[in-house]
């Protein structure tokens with residue numbers, strides 16, 4: 245599986261050109277991309293990256309990839325990131341690694357986003373992977389009830405749990421927030437659900453990435469498949 249992730253990362257690296265400003269994703273697949281990018285940088289490629297998490301920042305620094313922030317620059321040419329699920333419209337569930345907020349800010353600031361994954365992430369309908377919803381700890385009970393209402397209004401329901409870290413304590417995101425993971429099974433209308441969740445005051449962000457991806461690079465036993473989004477981003 246790790247080999248497939250690296251293959252997908254290597255294919256995405258072919259899209260990187262000298263002088264590009266890049267968004268650097270988070271997770272085990274995105275880590276391969278950062279490592280391979282670092283090899284190219286050490287061989288003379290000139291790029292600058294914006295990391296989507298503190299973990300990716302540390303990886304990029306270790307690999308020698310020069311970094312900047314979205315305060316220093318306005319736009320990114322390309323973001324390369326992983327995903328937990330990818331549907332045929334190239335909508336995603338992200339946030340398994342807990343970096344969904346910065347990942348979405350970076351993706352939204354990018355002209356193009358390439359999602360890289362092994363082909364087990366490809367699904368007909370999003371929802372089997374628990375949907376991460378990043379929340380403010382204050383008033384969590386009220387926020388959870390509002391989330392349940394939003395789910396019901398979109399015809400979905402399922403158990404919700406505050407994410408725990410490996411040490412058993414509540415998982416805290418880079419932004420200091422918590423994550424509620426919702427086991428929904430099937431999300432028939434992810435765009436509608438995304439809108440409903442975004443309207444809740446205690447929800448900082450959610451893991452539905454709608455209309456942000458330009459193309460998906462999927463690595464499987466039969467090789468690499470590149471799926472392009474039908475309409476260019478922004479249209």
Ligand SMILES: O=C(CO)[C@H](O)[C@H](O)COP(=O)(O)O
Pocket residue numbers: 269270271272273274325326327328337338339340341342343344347
């Ligand atoms: O959204 C993410 C982190 O917030 C990751 O991209 C997603 O969890 C996929 O990770 P991996 O490549 O390790 O399977």
